[in-house]
Amino acid sequence: MNELNFGKLHMKIDLLNRQIEDRNKPYLDWLVCNVVVSLPNFKGQFRWSVMPSELESLAADLNMMYTEFPTPSKFTFEPVEPNIVLSFELTPTGQIIGSFAFYPDFREEQVLKGSFDIDQSYLPGIIESIRTLLKSSIDKIEKIGNS
Numbered sequence: 722m723n724e725l726n727f728g729k730l731h732m733k734i735d736l737l738n739r740q741i742e743d744r745n746k747p748y749l750d751w752l753v754c755n756v757v758v759s760l761p762n763f764k765g766q767f768r769w770s771v772m773p774s775e776l777e778s779l780a781a782d783l784n785m786m787y788t789e790f791p792t793p794s795k796f797t798f799e800p801v802e803p804n805i806v807l808s809f810e811l812t813p814t815g816q817i818i819g820s821f822a823f824y825p826d827f828r829e830e831q832v833l834k835g836s837f838d839i840d841q842s843y844l845p846g847i848i849e850s851i852r853t854l855l856k857s858s859i860d861k862i863e864k865i866g867n868s
Contacts, residue, residue: 723854725847727819728839732805733757734769734850739858747772748801752858756805758823758833765833767804767825773855775800779807780851786811787844803827815841 725732735755742749750773757766779798786794786809795810806822816838823833 723850723857725850726843727821727837727847728843729760730821730835730837731759733759734854736854736857736861737768739773739862741862747774750774752776752854754854756823760835763833765823765825767823769804770802771800771805773858776851776855780848780855783809783844783848783851786817787841787848790815790841811841817841817843 722733722735725734733756735757737753737755740751740753744750751770752773754769754771755766756769757764759765775798782796782798786796790811791813793811793813795808797806797808799806804824804827806824808820810818812818817840819837819839821833821835821837825831
């Protein structure tokens with residue numbers, strides 16, 4: 722299980738399996754995960770499917786934010802299956818003002834929204850957790866289709 726720490730917001734992502742029809746091709750390579758979200762006085766979980774390329778992009782965007790500090794920057798992570806939406810804005814002082822939205826079922830109106838404040842020193846740990854999740858997906862491959 723990989724943990725992403727955003728100050729008061731904690732996300733634990735447990736990779737259940739990787740479903741591949743054709744490796745590294747959009748929409749044909751998915752990580753199926755169980756996500757546990759915890760905040761002070763709240764805890765919830767939901768299933769999430771995400772493409773490895775989306776997580777690679779998230780790690781790259783966070784790494785760019787970290788390496789280009791103190792240049793202000795911002796971006797939003799909104800994958801194809803938007804159960805998780807994260808926004809980050811880095812200020813010149815190193816503060817990251819973030820927001821999140823979690824949709825247990827993105828086809829319904831249930832949503833948990835909020836914000837978090839961290840500094841740039843959190844980013845290497847978050848990036849490493851994302852990369853560890855991607856590395857662990859190699860052991861959980863379930864081939865589907867004709868490949």
